[in-house]
Amino acid sequence: MKASMIIKTGALALSLLATSVMAAVSEQEATQLGTTLTPVGAQKEGNADGSIPSWDGGLKPGAAPVDAKGFLGDPFKDEKPLFTITAANVAQYQDKLSPGQLALFKRYPATYKIPVYPTHRTASAPQSVYDAAKVSALNTETVNDGYGLKNFEKSHYYAFPIPKTGVEVIWNHLTRSRGTNFINNQAQATPQVNGDYTIVNIRFDIGLPWKMADVDPASGSNILFFAKQTVTAPARMAGNVTLIHETLDQVKEPRMAWSYNAGQRRVRRAPQVAYDGPGTASDGMRTADNSDMYNGAPDRYDWKLVGKKEMYIPYNSYHLSSPQLKYADIIKPGHINQDHTRYELHRVWEVVGTLKAGERHIYAKRHIFLDEDTWAAVEIDHYDGRGQLWRVAEGHVMNDYRQGVAVYAAMGLYDLIAGRYLVSNLGNENKQGTDYSFGPKMSDFTPAALRNAGIR
Template identity: 75%
Template sequence: MKPARLLLTACTLSLSLSLVAASVMAAVSPEEAAKLGTSLTPIGAEKAGNADGSIPAWTGGLKADAAPVQNGFMGNPYASEKPLFIITAATAEQYKDKLTPGQQALFKRYPDTYKMPVYKTQRSAVLPQTAYDAAKKSAVTTEAVNDGYSLKNFNDIHYFAFPIPKNGLEVVWNHLTRYRGHSYINSQVQATPQVNGSFTPVQIEIASGFPWLMSDAKPKDINNILFFAKQTVTSPARMAGNVTLIHETLDQVAEPRMAWAYNAGQRRVRRAPQVAYDGPGTAADGLRTADNADMYNGAPDRYDWKLVGKKEIYIPYNSYKLQSPSLKYTDVIQPGHINQDLTRYELHRVWEVVGTLKSGSRHIYAKRHMFFDEDTWTAVEIDHYDGRGQLWRVSEGHTFTDYVQKLTAFAGIGTYDLMAGRYVVSNLGNENKQGINYAYQPSVNDFTPAALRNAGIR
């Protein structure tokens, strides 16, 4: 009996070790990490251009004086450039190999108005050295555990969990952990136009804080908090004073996102578990989910993520025209989709990832087809499919480089419901008196449930 017992013990040990290996995704080797800053950019993009030169090499991105800054709004370094060509419904077929399924669907849904002005590719992305250093450290240190849905050895790194990703989930993690700058406060407008284009702007003040930058933060505030966020609706009057507070956790398997809501009418603070996954988005008229914000946010554990690979497609980029303070919201918001004359698309390499809803998990999106800009790790195009396998919603994130703060921001995010013929557009700030305020220096106490009621204005 002893040999049999020994054999059973050895088999059990072997199985246990294999299960541990399967649940831990190792960091890359120092030799592979050495590519960062050499053949790869400091955060993992291909530094070289493409074969035909239509995508140039990355040479460091925009300088801090790239264009004049007006009240925090970035000037347009490429204002003198004209489109190389404009893709319309009539010509979309010849470009389809460089278009996402969602973009192709928008051409079919709005054949008379949806267009894509394509400009010369400018690899403008730039980050501070601290972010580059973090990516270098993370490459050899960070590990994915719990089937990849949690991060190990990342608490003191903060940015770019997997700059040299090996699978789709690691690409998603890079979007979730990308560099966002210092704590900030910003006023944004969101709108859900009717089919005829009429809309009521919803003004939302967003305060975001990173605990590792706060002097009063304690170890418990830093160990598993990715960021704090507080959203206060300031108009229209019927919504004003409603506030949502989020503690975004890094390991949402062990500790799910914590959220609270203050209802101005009831004058009560309550836990808000619905502010996650496919819970309704704030003031979105049912046109987006909670995890549609920021293109995609939250715990990735309800999907299996497949890395399709890299490809070259036309994506929104250098959207300085769209974020211009010379525009009114009525200039941007039109029936069916935003004013495409104000957009700019460029040919860039992207990481293509498909998220398929796991068996036994619940979400209104059965599949998410996602495209991430290689130079910033920002999700810029996402197609959402319903349970029948039909393309339902298409999200486009119009990014630009803040060359003063050295980060990538959104000039606007549009999520288009192909079936309803309506959309929600967020992250607009054209009519604000100033751009994003990065001088904001909050404390941990500003992001507690006790402070939530004080943020209400009614």
């Protein structure tokens, strides 16, 4: 793993300067954070008719009971939907829906629906994260035509809380707060058209270099996070491990990835774990950069900032994460069981990524909608090379009020052409919730560690 970027020539230095002069904001602009804007850059006030309330600090620890296994309680368990959008009445609400949502109503008119609940702006974070966001606003700049970051090691969170461009909005999703180091077990499935599926269990170990005592700040300055994913079931896949060192400037230093195949007992470099390489155990239903709704280097697309709009998005999805539900309650033919979902009216940032000339990717365009309070992508429409809407992603976000961090209760990626989908991030049948007591060492995230992690 290399240290942070070293500028070797004067020409390169001038190039980096030229591509970064518009990023950091002025002291005057930064004063909006925590006043007219939330500390991470959302509009603090509500909308004109009150259907979106003002932000009042979000949920705090203890917002609802947490069970003995660490599963979050639902602060809004007694609420009922205000109304439900169906194929029969969708025309009334189409101005507040994404093209992908409208396509899902057309593809599954009898079963797809959107239950709309009262809006609660639950996003919250520790004060240290808010302080870091302001440091980002004043210091973080883009390099390599916007596809890398400079000075982000001073803050670590929310690169551009007052964004000016589309790529800066995308960077906010990529650099949003993850809380701290953690271990999370997730279930994933790719149902057939008739609904048959096999659960794939994957353990994720996540390490943040600035929260790991044995990582040198200088050598880790271009690392956003370390991730190790271990397939634990079914038996035919168990023991396969992927290791990722996620770099900030992936133009200069591409993502470093390794894989361990339990059958071959070999560790290999894995450059395919990026862009449109196949996703882990996904049966061809997602790309590597479909994980976390969108991840990785943004350099293959031109990103246009469309602006903001009000939209019905998956939100406060505590019920969907409940241990009272079984995977069979959620996974149904065509799409997840919408009876267990919750949508609310929120403001979103709208960004369109168009594949650059000379670049390749199976998605020629990505139309992304990001929640303004968390910077988490919640709806993404994926278009193929013919300009046809192909896959629709929905991220069912909720606030882990113990940690003050936005997480996904589930993510669905729906293939409109194949009539199949992938659902991930499920944890309803786990033996325990996310483990935030994880104290990793750098040795946990080395290629040498993969062989030990993959032993069946």
